[in-house]
Amino acid sequence: MLLRVKNLKKSFKENVVLDGVSYDVEKGEVIAILGRSGCGKSTLLRCINGLEQIEGGEIYLNETLITKPNAKYKHWSEVRKKIGMVFQSYDLFPHMNVLNNIILGPMKVEKRSKADATKEALKLLERVSLLEKKLAYPRELSGGQKQRVAICRALSMNPEIILFDEVTAALDPEMVREVLDVIKGVKEQGLTMIVVTHEMAFAEKVADKIIFMENGKILEINTPDKFFHSPSTVEARRFLNLSDGYVQ
């Protein structure tokens, strides 16, 4: 079991955002987390790499407990070497060019040589068709290009699991496709991924398991086929009907 989430609880002031969430992720699995805005899916992701502190429950990575109460930053920076994350707002470092954005992590965190890290980075850039932009600065790139670089940046650390937090939500429709293709490519490499997304068609094609959340609880876990065509919960049915009557 690569990742085990047990009974996660999290509140922001009075709002209960995660209300006893549990699930498992096997190595090589791709999980899509779906749900309305505000149901807690982003928070769930951010708890896994410690960007949010949980108030109850446990998270195990490779059978090791990674959530400690009052964990210091140092503890999480060790854990984060194994967990990659790509954000909705790409968040590339604006003062560095594309190549340097990608090699910063491997060089400073994994202590790899510049030559080594650069070789890897160029390979990654080629896979996402951005090799010619290697010396460009983030401000010169389109949203889709920035997001593809952000994915390369996460991949360059060779993480065991990558978290994608609504990575196409801020993109124009034309760019959504190019980013989703890259994520499909990442899946083909056998990487374990948790993808929070609104793109239903994408989730159906790429995910091995769908987790459907509402109001901080997991209501349904199912295969894409079953979830999209015959969901077992009423709420899921309602949710899917609302997304352009996707359910036939």
Place this chain on the structure above:
Amino acid sequence: MRNLGIDYIIKAFPMIIDGFAITIKISIIALILSIFLGFIIGVIMTSKNKLINVVLKILLEAFRLIHPLIWLFVFFFGVSYIFNIQTDNIVVSIVVFTLWGTFEIGDLVRSYIQSLPKSQFESSAALGLTKTQMYIYVLLPQIIIRITPSIVNLATRLIKTTTLVFLIGVPEVLKVSQNIIQVVYNSNPNSYITLTMYLFLLFLYFIICYPLSLFSKYLEKKVSAL
């Protein structure tokens, strides 16, 4: 033609430049120390520790609200009184202006750090960078790029205000000029050397401060492209 005293100025030129050199020397040393210490203080100011923040805030306001002139006197005579030694007026000048510059830059650094988008902290953290690495490779470079126009601005103000040190006896350019004017008046009471001298000083300050101001505008343009 009334005597403008230009010949006196030409004769005394080396002395005037010596005086100006002291002004610039004090400013540059104070500026370099301020930048170095200011960044450290600025980063410390972003800590969540309430006590540190209150103490630093008080120090910051103390050096900002109270005119450097007063600090010059307080340090100069105060240190001499408390430690019973002859204080070096140039050292006191450098100390006072360094403290002033340090807290100004510190406050700027703090405010720039706090204005960086939270996402820069998060994406650095998500990469596994330690806090130190995050500051060195991601946050501070962005701050340095943004803060440089303000620092050049501070440099200009520093150079202008350093003149005050003549009040604790440092032979900087204003004091030297007044001495020369006095000497000339003794032999030539009708001389207009006062006017000429101050025009000359105006020119000296201008050729130092104007390029700095142009440099600052150039930097602002470059920074806004980020």
